[in-house]
Amino acid sequence: MIHYKTREEIELMRESAQIVSKTLGALAAEVKPGVTPLELDAIAETCIRDHGAIPGFLGLYDFPNTLCMSLNQQVVHGIPNKTPLQEGDIISIDCGALKNGFYGDHAYTFEVGEVAPEVRELLKVTKECLDLGIAQVKKGNRIGDVSFAIQQHAEKHGYGVVRELVGHGLGKKMHEGPEVPNFGKRGRGPVIKEGLVIAIEPMINLGTKEVRQLSDGWTIITGDNKPSAHFEHDVAVVDGKPEVLSTFSYIEEALKKTSAI
Template sequence: MSKRDRIIYLKSEEELEIIRNNGQILGKAHAEVAKLIEPGISTKELDKVAEEYIKDHKAHPSFLGYDVGGLKFPSSLCISVNDVVVHGIPSNRVLKEGDIVSIDCGVYKDGYHADSAYTYPVGPIAKEVADLLKRTYESLYKGIEQAKAGNRVGDISFAVQEHAEKFRYGVVRELVGHGVGKFLHEAPEVPNFGKRGNGPKLQEGMVLAIEPMITLGRRSVVQENDNWTIRTEDRKQAAHFEHTIVVRKGAGEALTTFEYIEAVLAKKNLTVA
């Protein structure tokens, strides 16, 4: 583990403002994608729209070329459909009515990253899947409520897990949230399961990506042969929501936004939360 992987960097208000501004670009890029999420569109088309929007705003898509052990992610979005939990690669796959699709995106500008994800319904979806989206969304905000100075990472983790498991959903263990800043992934890791009072102590100025990954069936996941795509082992649907937040005294404060996404969904008469 490198020195960077162990250090938790606290951000100044000036640094937080840069991340917040990047969160605005990110939220609007999500909204541009949300406008196009309909049966018949390919995931590659969605990726192209997001990449162009981010680059038009003098920013870089955080995931494009992201290097893990010499393996570089080929796209600007992670697009994960139905039983794909995260890290789906955009392709010629066409969305169908009743699908759900997680769009995970990052924006890098002025030396800092912002990272967020949202799981979208493709037209009307089955009630049990709609409930999964709603409860996963709620679990994100349960976690953010616990991101307050003096708590520990485990308090966030427990809040997410408790809410999801109350509805008998699976909570993915192998993938976690993380610190965000000059690097897309910084310390500390933020699991979606854990015990109250465990883990690193939260301090004001810590910036975290909290990202529940919750499954309709069992929590077990497998990795596809492309070395990126993670799907549920039982092939049941999974939902994923994520905000980049800063730890504050009373509760976490979101630096990314779903405002623009949800305005688009409202015009389509679709809701998640």
């Protein structure tokens, strides 16, 4: 079911989304060779709680941690562990926060040191896919318009678009209607209306679109073990237009400071 939000509810959701954005910004300076995903997970939990929120993923569907952390060929839902990050890795960090009864849900794929040029291009194009999808979140459009924009741009670059995992509506539950696939046809799917809030999250693979799940019951990896990228924003329809409730600005500021050192 799709639950359309009032302006007041959207502002509460913005607060939750911004807490996630600030948490990812705090992590940006810490993502480097030698740090472990579990260390980053602890930082994130502290940051979320310090902002008066509850980690949105911790315990959700029995997930054991604050962050989903997916390394290299892992697409999404990776479980943080004690293995240090290495130069040349990429890691998708997906984070959720619950405050005032509403969720924020937001993700960014980080480079660990210097990554291969083809991997950096994958990240660039995946982020562009997100922006193109957001641009289609207009009153009167359909979800398929968002999906088509993402798929077309990714496949134009020869990348695989994951089918088994999709974006989603967001609100008092982490996952509400409608589903927001990263593939589809224009003019198909639910009509986009005022007050819709969705999490758009392209999951784009360097190689095949095929994926499989590991025996932990959570981690999804690419079928050919090539890298995958994942970026996510929370987007509301306000005055008929897309309004992004989350932001990458905290991440970008932290990465600029890190690169200047």
